[in-house]
Amino acid sequence: MSFISVNKLWKQYGDQVVLENLNLDVEQGEFCTLVGASGCGKSTFLKMLLGQETQTRGDLLLEGQTFPAEPDRNRGIVFQRYSVFPHLTVRQNVLMGLELEQRPLLGKLFGSARKEALEKVDDMLARVGLTPSANKWPHELSGGMQQRLAIAQSLIMRPRVLLLDEPFGALDPGIRKDMHELLLQLWQEIGITIFMVTHDLHEGFYLGTRLLVFDKVRNDPHDPNAYGATITYDLPIGQMDRSLLQDIDQSVTNTARHQAA
Amino acid sequence: MRLINRTPGRLTATALGVLPFLILLLIYGLASQQRLAENPNDKLLPGLEQMTAAVDRMAFQEDRRSGDYLMWVDSLASLERLGMGVGVAALMALVVGLANGVLPLVRANLAPLVSALSMVPPLAILPILFIVFGLGELSKVMLIVIGTAPIMMRDVAQRVRELPTEQLIKIQTLGANSWQVVTRMALPQVLPRLIDAVRLSLGPAWLFLIAAEAIASTEGLGYRIFLVRRYLAMDVILPYVIWITVLAIVIDQCLRLTNRKLFPWYNAGGH
Structure with missing residues (x-):
């Protein structure tokens, strides 16, 4: 039995099919990057892993x-923004999880x-790498520092899965x-299972152990919502070469155009 | 240069800001002088002399009948009512607002009621308050509570709901239970916003206070103004109005500074 298994998964909002027939097995310790055009359900899939959907x-x-x-x-999350608490200093932000766990009341x-x-x-x-900023407020940190903080805040809980929703999308x-x-x-140090959604195909190619491309196989130009992505x-x-990257890039871009049309 | 792009320097800005006050004072002074020249006993537009005399009489001399320094007694009574009323209202707003903001079940249950209550004109139920709570302190405090609490409740609930969803999800992934979501995420972030809400509610609170005092009271700033109206004692009314305004400004600024001191992250744009 694998660590996470997805079996014939569908997600619909009313008539709109977002994901269709998703099948996936992920082992513990894998680092999966999820790429695809916007509206292709990668964030929705992440939200399902998170329990938000x-x-x-x-x-x-x-x-x-x-x-x-x-x-x-058991499932940590880092969003693109707003993942840290503005009313707590860097240290307090990371301490929060431990406090919540040990003192329910x-x-x-x-x-x-x-x-x-x-x-x-x-x-x-x-x-x-946030030791020098330990007593600063989050708004005093740069975007990258804030994301470091958000990651630290999640990892201190030793979650089984770490979910990253375009965590570096807003960074230089x-x-x-x-x-x-x-x-x-x-x-590598912690050996945690990671799912990361990204817009950037090259980021997906560089990071992690496994690339999952979310795309629409079928497209009805008259009813763009009729078919979901998988x-x-x-x-x-x-184990990938440049031509494959170009293929995927082409396909994802096509879908993005269809979505926008 | 377009008018919208012309900004005053610091000195000009101060001068421009002070100017309307000076003009008002000047107009009043001239009008008062003119009336007093015609009739030295004129009561409508008392001069500085009459007003300082009235203040001296009200604030720094014992009242012949009661032996009290009336202006201080009035101020104390009014501030007590105001503080009690606004304090209770803020506390209620915090509890109900947090519950409404964080818990969908409570929101479904209470939010329509709060919305409806906030639409009731508080002065219209003043007679009911007098009937139910009598003419004592309680009815006056209750008027302020009823007049300001529902709006603050809505405000607090709204502020809680404006906190980013990401935070709500994040704290759950850190293992928080519902109580901890309230106490460690919503409450601390809503406190500075509550102080802002209180500052905005102070205007209506003064209104309700003075209205209640005017109708049934034996001391208080509002009571005094309406009492001396019978003798056309503008020399007392005008200083009282200025005094109330000064009090309101001081309270407002104190709250603003408290907010700054207590919640540095809030005022530095950390929200």
Whole structure:
């Protein structure tokens, strides 16, 4: 039995078919990048993994169990924006998860328990390179720093799956490169299963172990919502050549044009 | 250069801001002088002299009948009512607003009621308050509560719902239960917004306070103004109005500074 298995999964909003007949098996520790044109259901799929959305038909299983229908501490998330709490400093942001877990009622740690937790926090901050900014407010951080913080905040909970929804979409190219390195390094150290949605096909090719391309196989120009997207390419990264990248790029761009038309 | 692009410098801005006050003062001074020249006992537009005399009498001399310094007694009574009313209203707004903002079940249950209540003209139910709570302090405080709480409740609920969904999801992935979502995410972020809501509610609160005092009271700023109206005592009314305005400004600024001090992240654009 694989870690996550997706079986004949469909997602519809009314008449609009977003995803059709999705089948996928993911092993623990894989780093999957999800690419595709906008409106092709990659974010919807991520939301289903997160528990923010539920499927219309089919199975979505984590170690054979149905995914809980609401977000929980086993699935961490980093959004493109607004992932950190503006009213807490960097350190408090990372500490939050530990406090929530250990104190269901107060949600705050004191004394030696707090000290112990803060050691973990500082260790995590060092890993993502935020030690110098530990006592700053999030609004004092750059976009890249905020994303580092969001990642640290999720990882300190040791979730089973880390979900990233276009986490670097709003960052400058140079910063994006640094973030890629950081993410790969953390993934290798911690060995967590990662799903990352990205707009950037080249980012998808570079990061991770597995590329999943979401695309529409069928297209009805008179009724663009009649058919949903599915996974058209499921490729191990590192075994791809340039022509394949161009093929995928072409196909995704075509779909994007159809969507826009 | 277009008019929309012409911005005053600091000095010009201050001068422009002070100017209307000076003009008002000047117009009043001239009109008052003219009337007093015709009739030294004129009561409608008292001069500075009469007003300082009235303030001296009201604030710094014992009242002959009661032995109190009336202006201070009035101020204290009014501020007490205002503070109680707005305080209770803010507390209610926080509790109901948070519940409405965070919990869809409570929102479905309570939001229509709150919306309907906020539409009731508070002064229209003042007689009911007098009948139910008597003519004492309670009815006046209740008027302020009823007049300001529903709108603040709606405001707080709205502010909670404006918090990004991403945050709500994120805190759940950190393992928060519903209570923790309220106490660690919604409450701390809504407190500075509540203070803003209170600042906006102070205007209506003063209105309700003075209305209630005018009708049934034995002391208070509103009571005094309406009492001395019978003698056309503009020399008392005008300083009282200015005093109320000063109090309102001071309270507003205190709240603003408190907000800044307590919630640095909020005012630095961290939301």
